[in-house]
Amino acid sequence: IDPSAQVDPGATIGPFVEIGPRSRIGAGCHIGAGSVIGPDCELGEGCRLVARVTLVKRVRMGRRVLLHPGVVIGADGFGLVPEAGRWRKVPQLGGVRIGDDCEIGANTCIDRGALGDTVLEEDVRLDNQIQVGHNVHIGAHTAMAGCSAVAGSARIGRHCLIGGGAGVLGHLEVCDRVTITAMSLVTHSIREPGEYSSGVPLMENRQW
Structure with a gap:
């Protein structure tokens, strides 16, 4: 634990945990074995990191956030x-903000913003193995099923449901109360609530 970190006496810290400079751990938090909390992170009261969770840098979480392993x-x-015919990396200077009562499934990745922050509002629920790109904004009470993905700078509204394996392209907007069924690909902004589908349904191989 870095000397500049602040850990509330009511927090529990498991074995082989690292807590970096200027990070703050709130009352009642549980940091599970093997977790790494990098610099300038903040965990509100009652957060739980089950095991081997990594907060790289500049991650601010509200209260009662649950992060599953990996x-x-x-x-x-x-x-x-x-x-000049090669790729040049753009520095990612932003952070991540996660609201109260969010739950994030095993091996899900949420990238920090390029300039501003990547944001999950309160009570967002993410399944296992989801990718959330930089500067994405996900509205409150939205749930995403496993292996779905949202590309950079997309905005997802509140009370949305995104099915397993679905994708949302970058810089698009999805309004509140939209359901996107499994394996669908969102290629344009959605401005009306409702249920949307584009996945390829299964059929017998020769017919396909």
Whole structure:
């Protein structure tokens, strides 16, 4: 634990945990075995990191956030620009903000913003193995099923449901109360509530 970190006496810290400079751990938090909390992170009261969770840097969480094993939050966003026939990495200077009562499933990754923050509002529920790109904004009470993904700078409204394996392309907007069924690909903004589908349904192989 870095000397500049602040850990509330009511927090419990498991074995082989690292807590970086200027990070703060609130009352009643549980930091499970093997977890790494990098610099400038903040955990509100009652957060639980089950085991081997990584908060890379500049991650601010509200109260009662639950992170399952293998979650990575605050890694570099996928920011690249072509230069002289090669890729040049764009520095990712933002952070991640996660609201109260969010739950994030095992091996899900949430990248930090390029300039501003990646944001999950309160009571967002993410299943296992989900990718959330840099500067994405997900509205309160939205749930996403496993292996879905949201590309950078997309905005998802409140009370949305995103099915397993679905994808949302970057810089698009999805309004409140939208359901996107499994394996669908959102290629344009959605401005009216409702249920949307584009996945390819299964059929007998020769017919396909």
